[in-house]
Amino acid sequence: MTREIDGGSDGVGPAAxxxxxxxxxxxxxxxxxxxxxxxxxxxxxxxxAPALAILLVFRVWxxxxxxxxxLTRWNGLTQPSYVGLRNYRHLWGDQRFxxxxxxxxxxxxxxxxxxxxxxxxxxxxFNKVLGWRFFRIAFFLPAVLSPVVLGIYYGLVLxxxxxxxxxxxxxxxxxxxxxxxxxxxxxxxxxxxxxVWSTFGVGVLIFLAGFSNLDQQFLxxxxxxxxxxxxxxxxxxxxxxLPVVRFWSVIILIVSFTGVFPLVYALTRGGPGNSTYVVxxxxxxxxxxKSALGYSSAIGIALLVFVVLLLAILTRILRQRV
Amino acid sequence: xxxxxxxxxxxxxxxxxxxxxxxxxxxxxxxSAIAASAIYPVxxxxxxxxxxxxDYSRSSIGLxxxxxxxxxxxxxxxxxxxxYAINSVIVVTVAVLLLTAVAALSGFAFAQLKVPFGRAxxxxxxxxxxxxxxxxxxxxxxxxxxxxxxxxxTGLVLVYASLNLPxxxxxxxxxxxxxxxxxxxxxxxxxxxxxxTFISVALPLSRPGLATLATLNFLVLWNELLFxxxxxxxxxxxxxMVGLSILTGQYLTSVPxxxxxxxxxxxxxxxxxxxxxxxxxxxxxxxxxx
Numbered sequence: 001m002t003r004e005i006d007g008g009s010d011g012v013g014p015a016a017x018x019x020x021x022x023x024x025x026x027x028x029x030x031x032x033x034x035x036x037x038x039x040x041x042x043x044x045x046x047x048x049a050p051a052l053a054i055l056l057v058f059r060v061w062x063x064x065x066x067x068x069x070x071l072t073r074w075n076g077l078t079q080p081s082y083v084g085l086r087n088y089r090h091l092w093g094d095q096r097f098x099x100x101x102x103x104x105x106x107x108x109x110x111x112x113x114x115x116x117x118x119x120x121x122x123x124x125x126f127n128k129v130l131g132w133r134f135f136r137i138a139f140f141l142p143a144v145l146s147p148v149v150l151g152i153y154y155g156l157v158l159x160x161x162x163x164x165x166x167x168x169x170x171x172x173x174x175x176x177x178x179x180x181x182x183x184x185x186x187x188x189x190x191x192x193x194x195x196v197w198s199t200f201g202v203g204v205l206i207f208l209a210g211f212s213n214l215d216q217q218f219l220x221x222x223x224x225x226x227x228x229x230x231x232x233x234x235x236x237x238x239x240x241x242l243p244v245v246r247f248w249s250v251i252i253l254i255v256s257f258t259g260v261f262p263l264v265y266a267l268t269r270g271g272p273g274n275s276t277y278v279v280x281x282x283x284x285x286x287x288x289x290k291s292a293l294g295y296s297s298a299i300g301i302a303l304l305v306f307v308v309l310l311l312a313i314l315t316r317i318l319r320q321r322v
Numbered sequence: 323x324x325x326x327x328x329x330x331x332x333x334x335x336x337x338x339x340x341x342x343x344x345x346x347x348x349x350x351x352x353x354s355a356i357a358a359s360a361i362y363p364v365x366x367x368x369x370x371x372x373x374x375x376x377d378y379s380r381s382s383i384g385l386x387x388x389x390x391x392x393x394x395x396x397x398x399x400x401x402x403x404x405x406y407a408i409n410s411v412i413v414v415t416v417a418v419l420l421l422t423a424v425a426a427l428s429g430f431a432f433a434q435l436k437v438p439f440g441r442a443x444x445x446x447x448x449x450x451x452x453x454x455x456x457x458x459x460x461x462x463x464x465x466x467x468x469x470x471x472x473x474x475x476t477g478l479v480l481v482y483a484s485l486n487l488p489x490x491x492x493x494x495x496x497x498x499x500x501x502x503x504x505x506x507x508x509x510x511x512x513x514x515x516x517x518x519t520f521i522s523v524a525l526p527l528s529r530p531g532l533a534t535l536a537t538l539n540f541l542v543l544w545n546e547l548l549f550x551x552x553x554x555x556x557x558x559x560x561x562x563m564v565g566l567s568i569l570t571g572q573y574l575t576s577v578p579x580x581x582x583x584x585x586x587x588x589x590x591x592x593x594x595x596x597x598x599x600x601x602x603x604x605x606x607x608x609x610x611x612x
Binding site: 044045050051054055057058059060061063065066069121124129131137138139140141142144145146147148149150151155156161163167170186195197201202205206208209244254255258261262265266280282283287288296297301307310311315 | 348349350354356359360361365366367370379381382383423424425427428430431432435437444447450452453454455456457459461462463464465466481483487488491516517520541544545546547548552553566567570577580584588591592594595599603606607
């Protein structure tokens, strides 16, 4: 308070922003008021500046830069040369990109399982099934570990001479030397399963939080109206949980298109053939194996457009109708 | 949640009769099987890391006949994991501190101060969440090399600080809105500057929120692969995850040594998980239920 009465008020530094505006009003005319306002804004801005700077430099600028690079041919050493939309036209006929995109879409296609599995499990835990506290933690464990660790782990377990084949052989199942991750028929389903398995625990937590916020009154009403358990789930719980379902679906969408790189890298590197190739991996390969950085940027932009479009569609489908 | 605030919950006594439909036993068995699959990796990695090579090739499942700690020595020294671990600790710790500080500062401003165009600004920052950094790997790589920060800690630290920043700002703003306005106002009337108020009022009151944010971001960044792979390429700067994924299969052929390496890399996340489980859960569910 003393500082203020002493009138050390002309500074524009962060410290000058605080004096209460009423005092300022009493004391000064218009100019002093404007000054105080500007000083306060400067001080407020200094709180936001670091975040703004980081986001502008490492998120917004790269986005602009990606657009510009996607219109060039560039090997990373010489200057990029402008080629217009050629990269995007090339994209259309690129079989590898198509395979990759198709694999991402296949991952997204298991979204219903990805949503309902944790939904049902959370339902069971919410009803305090025996050991629910333990289950809640156990299910979450794989999500704490890096996809790299999980990828390497499953790589070891699924080797032809690995524990799975040995275990199957010991109980008389299978040939005992199957190369699970080198077989195009099994590699993709295994990768998809690992992805769902390693993330469903997060879904369980999110749905549990949703259930405990759920207003039980509606369920009571449904019960009094004679609804069966299934009907109550279908017509009451699901709709009340829709915001949570939508939230989790959005996360899954983003994960299935832009969060699979570490697992693919550690588990299969996209193989065998293109069977576990995903778009993110394609961006990486085009840029750092083939030095086609302009084309690779175009793939990045295309992926971003796909994600945004799919997000718009998804949130439309799951629009709140309650 | 509609109605959740308007009506106090009727209470846990009124549960849907779901359990009667399936039978508790069936549900319990299914859940136990899933839980076993979730815990098995940790158990398998632990046991395998303690076996000798011969023991592993004799029987990879089941209990080992003898225990050894040679694999840990090999992984730590010969496979260079000591270097990778130090790199990871440095990069991730600095990045988490930076990220938390930056998010807390702007969260405080958005929640408690009058920011010009605050709503629009916060909205656009949070909207950046839909631009996943992995689609921007080329421009980010280009930017970092132009800034001459390739193969330096600073480059990856700055990129890491930006990775989860939109969500972190959102989380901190939500949390700091929970601080009663009167408290912040009282500090101001007492003559405290905004910054002083932030340091001695807002930060102490947001300790749980800060813990949540730091825990969540530590896990995400410790486990990150893509940008670590792109931005720290020399062997003396590699992070744990990069080191593991490159070494495995190429130089490391002994499964028990790989397992020892995996185990080292899992210690910090598992420790964090054990200590800050509650904070972690709060952070993950923050966006779902407001």
